[in-house]
Amino acid sequence: MNVATTLTACDFDEIDRISREELAAIANQIDEERIYPEDIIRAYGKAGAYATHAGGIDGNVDLSSAILAMARASEECLSTGFCVWCQDTLAWYLASSDSDFLKTEVLPKVLKGEALGGTGMSNPMKAMGEIEPMRLKGVRVEGGYRVKGMLPWVSNLVEDGYFGSMFHVDVEGSDTPKRVMAIFHAAWDGIKLKLDHEFVAMGGTATCNVQCRDVFVPDAYVLGDPAADFVKRIRPGFTLLQCGMAAGMIRNCIDLMKQVEGPLGHVNKYLDKQPADIEAEYDALVAEVLEMAKTPYDLSDAFYLRVLKARLRGGELAMEAAHWAQLHMGARGYVTRGAAQRRLREAYFIGIVTPATKHLKMLIAQMEAA
Incomplete structure (x- = not known):
């Protein structure tokens, strides 16, 4: 069974209004005080900003509306535009997956801005490019994986949010570990978030260091095993x-x-x-x-x-x-x-x-x- 997600129209007039009236008014405050504009991020979701590109691999998917909505937010404040990208990309992971569970239980909340989250792929992308080592390591257990390690800089992340990431798993008889990509829920046991806002800009992005201490990742949350x-x-x-x-x-x-x-x-x-x-x-x-x-x-x-x-x-x-x-x-x-x-x-x-x-x-x- 492949769950198809119903695409939602993007209300560009409402996105423009939110950007012009609400976001522009606090752009300097976001920059100076490093506040995270959570209400605005959620309001964009209600306006359909995150739901136009979630038709899945079998759908007629066009990223144009998502890109244009993100651009409108970024005109006023790049911190907020970046958070929109994080939310869009989390939706992209979920909609592109083969997991009916994720598409049914998590994706609809992300599309509406009811559940927030980020990408968690900065370190894995660098690791795949041999720029830095993979920060998370997993071991196979019954029903999923146990994962430990620390991810720096996962943005748009709140205590009950979601993020995608990748971890290494040792393979018996091989010197090369396999890579597994999965969705994590920040509320799971063993996950601890610490805000990290030491940037000269982009402070209002809810950017966290994410510590994972033997976090259980159920098979239902796995996106790619192996991830390639x-x-x-x-x-x-x-x-x-x-x-x-x-x-x-x-x-x-x-x-x-x-x-x-x-x-x-x-x-x-x-x-x-x-x-x-x-x-x-x-x-x-x-x-x-x-x-x-x-x-x-x-x-x-x-x-x-x-x-x-x-x-x-x-x-x-x-x-x-x-x-x-x-x-x-x-x-x-x-x-x-x-x-x-x-x-x-x-x-x-x-x-x-x-x-x-x-x-x-x-x-x-x-x-x-x-």
């Missing part, structure tokens, strides 16, 4: 969804530059990049992303390479746009609550969040050399 085929299934969508953060950041930086054309245009015209220059690149990037969003389950290497290149360009253009927004705005953007300096700090997150710029370049080089 499932990872290949989800990786294009996982990566492509992140482009929503970049798109929102770039759009807002263009708007910031345009805001000062009246008072500063006579001198800003000497800067190397003008709003129209960034906008042309933005339009081309968004067109490419939305075209690929129509086929997120294309598992070909050629498609994944396109996705990686778009994600890389999105991060680079976001950082570039924020740089030019700061120069265009000058001192008025460099004050404590100046929008440009906040966007500049936030933009670098797009360049370092997994997969980071250097990780993307490594993956692209490896695929092109194969």
Whole structure:
């Protein structure tokens, strides 16, 4: 039996209203006080932001609405846009799985924003790329796995939230452990969350260190055992969804530059990049992303390479746009609550969040050399 999830329409008018009226009003507070806007994250769920891309591998799935909703949140606040990505990606794991239990019992709550959660895949993705060791280790027991270890930086995570992750399991007679991917519930015995907010931006993201002490993961929560085929299934969508953060950041930086054309245009015209220059690149990037969003389950290497290149360009253009927004705005953007300096700090997150710029370049080089 393959449970099909009913897709929900995204109310873009409501998402725009939430972003414009509620999120914009507290964006500086999120940045300065590192508050997690839980009510807003849940409100986006009620507006359908997380439920348009959950049709599963047998459905007619398009990531466009999810990306555009995330971009709208990111225009106002990248911390919140990132939390939207976390929620979207958790839904992506669940909807892409073969687990009827997860699709029936967990996915509907995630789609509505009733249950919150994150990705938990920063360390596993780096481990798969041999950048760092796998932090979680599991052993097979009756009915599931016992898992221990510590995951740094799992975001959008509350005490009763969910996250996906991966762990190594030793294989008898082999020097190479297998990888298993599963969904974890933060309320399980043995899981302890500790908020970790020592970033120069992105503090309002409910980012936690997750300690696992002999946590029992039931078989019903396993996504891939071994994980390789499932990872290949989800990786294009996982990566492509992140482009929503970049798109929102770039759009807002263009708007910031345009805001000062009246008072500063006579001198800003000497800067190397003008709003129209960034906008042309933005339009081309968004067109490419939305075209690929129509086929997120294309598992070909050629498609994944396109996705990686778009994600890389999105991060680079976001950082570039924020740089030019700061120069265009000058001192008025460099004050404590100046929008440009906040966007500049936030933009670098797009360049370092997994997969980071250097990780993307490594993956692209490896695929092109194969």
